[in-house]
Amino acid sequence: MNPITLIIIYFTIFMGPVITMASSNLLLMWVGLELSLLAIIPLLINKKNPRSTEAATKYFVTQATASMIILLAVVLNYKQSGMWTFQQQTNSMLINLMLISLSMKLGLAPFHYWLPEVTQGIPIHIGLILLTWQKIAPLSILYQIFHLLNPIITTILAISSIFIGAWGGLIQPQTRKIMAFSSIAHMGWMMAILPYNPNLTIINLVIYIILTIPMFMTLMMNSTTTINSISMLWNKTPTILAMTSLILLSLGGLPPLTGFLPKWAIISELLKNNAPIMATLMAMMALLNLFFYTRLIYSTSLTMFPTNNNSKMMYHHTNLKHNFILPTLTTISTLTLPLSPQLIA
Structure with missing residues (x-):
């Protein structure tokens, strides 16, 4: 892979969780999650073999589904309250949607099936990023809304x-x-x-x-x-x-x-x-x-x-x-x- 392209990809992976951690706006948190998701996909399929392609597909489908649920909860919350943050009066169903979608991103059971298969199908150093750095952004969101869970x-x-x-x-x-x-x-x-x-x-x-x-x-x-x-x-x-x-x-x-x-x-x-x-x-x-x-x-x-x-x-x-x-x-x-x-x- 082109070194400049690789630098841009790693910088985007780094900035995704940083944007999520630094934001109090739910839409910006979602943007940070999407940055880290889209940036890591080229690394997953860098080695062109069926296992890596399968792993990248499973990862993308699972994470995109979770991101869609997060965006749904954020937009419905804005429609009901007019704010881009969760409050005490926020509908509990929206909080539960956010919790379930973030659990999918973290690989918590019973939404864990993708994690061992994806980790097995990618290089070891990408597995390290997947199991460490990629966990920071979802956990930072849960940390900010823990009192509503x-x-x-x-x-x-x-x-x-x-x-x-x-x-x-x-x-x-x-x-x-x-x-x-x-x-x-x-x-x-x-x-x-x-x-x-x-x-x-x-x-x-x-x-x-x-x-x-x-x-x-x-x-x-x-x-x-x-x-x-x-x-x-x-x-x-x-x-x-x-x-x-x-x-x-x-x-x-x-x-x-x-x-x-x-x-x-x-x-x-x-x-x-x-x-x-x-x-x-x-x-x-x-x-x-x-x-x-x-x-x-x-x-x-x-x-x-x-x-x-x-x-x-x-x-x-x-x-x-x-x-x-x-x-x-x-x-x-x-x-x-x-x-x-x-x-x-």
């Missing part, structure tokens, strides 16, 4: 996403699909706490992005797309194997790693707001999440798949792929739990 619908979306994210990741041999189901589960945790303490949603999103970026970096460095291919890390880059294991445990929320912080804070906040059943269900599903992360670690570090003799000595060769950001991000994603009082305060 129906807590029952929000809770149903959150619990179903956590269940689907936990169970779906158990049977996946593809690393990109595992990360997609991980994203669904983490989005469920963010939605669960949104009606009670939206600031914890932002903290959870930031920590999730910090954890996901180094995980995708390790996948990109070795082009590992399946559990079998990631199992070869021990004889290619043993150091990366150790870093990957720590990041996976942190994603699963195992103390004393950084990923434990948002789960601990969210469960504590739910208990303060008299929601012990919901907190218990979420903690139980967190164990399932930790299980399929641990399965990855088991496949990579505790088992030795059949390999030829030449591949067993590959770590002696010089690795030309140097990444200076990865050690810093790995440190942040594993060792920042002592900062939890400052972050939660």
